[in-house]
Amino acid sequence: MKNNPTVAETTEEILQSILATPKKQRRIKSSTFWKKFGIERRSKEKIEIVKKALKECNIFFESDEQIGVEPMDKMVKLSYLEPEFTEIFQKASEKVLNQDDSWFEALENRVFASEREVEQYFIAPILKKLDYDDEDCAIGFRLITHKGVKKERKEVDFAVFDGSLREKEKALIVVEAKSSEKKLTDDAIGQAHSYAVELSTPLITL
Numbered sequence: 001m002k003n004n005p006t007v008a009e010t011t012e013e014i015l016q017s018i019l020a021t022p023k024k025q026r027r028i029k030s031s032t033f034w035k036k037f038g039i040e041r042r043s044k045e046k047i048e049i050v051k052k053a054l055k056e057c058n059i060f061f062e063s064d065e066q067i068g069v070e071p072m073d074k075m076v077k078l079s080y081l082e083p084e085f086t087e088i089f090q091k092a093s094e095k096v097l098n099q100d101d102s103w104f105e106a107l108e109n110r111v112f113a114s115e116r117e118v119e120q121y122f123i124a125p126i127l128k129k130l131d132y133d134d135e136d137c138a139i140g141f142r143l144i145t146h147k148g149v150k151k152e153r154k155e156v157d158f159a160v161f162d163g164s165l166r167e168k169e170k171a172l173i174v175v176e177a178k179s180s181e182k183k184l185t186d187d188a189i190g191q192a193h194s195y196a197v198e199l200s201t202p203l204i205t206l
Helices: 004-019 030-036 044-056 083-098 102-108 115-129 186-199
Strands: 025-029 059-062 075-080 137-147 150-161 171-175 203-205
Touching (some): 025 030, 137 186
Antiparallel strands (some): 137 150
16 A cells, blocks of 8 residues: 555546536546555455545545445545534534433433334433534435435434534434344444435444
8 A cells, every 4th residue: 555645646537527527426436536646456454545535635435335345346425524514413413422421321221112112212302412402403304215227205204404504414323223122233233324325324323
């Protein structure tokens, strides 16, 4: 792998190509993406260097898998994340760190019998603690996903937006709920990732 300045220059080149598109996003084959960085074999160290460079340029790497483990013949989407969203997430993170977590203790060991209980008694209180209100949160948000040429109607448990507009440009977080008795499977994770990809959200949580 070449030195860090080359990684920075390559990332800047990718950023400019993204900004030149109307939606500030572009699709690219995984192998082409990594080839731009001179990477043929993806080691953990090389992946982290690229991830850091993308983060510094506010570039969001979207795929069904985590960056660096996706198949090389996979098409991935690169999107530019507006700095204002980065600030929103930073403030939310700081708020969580500064919280008196006693309010969370009652939830920590509670067993939820259904996904609806998880949504109402676990997810909703956390979102409110992060200062998201009813205007920001869409419960049971209806979404059309794409599987090849086929379209499927899906329902996202929670989709969090920056305000009342339900547009991709305002989508912030996808939250998929599972009851306490259910384990997080690869299928569940893939389901949530597919929702995040369709909505172009920079964050996903299960």
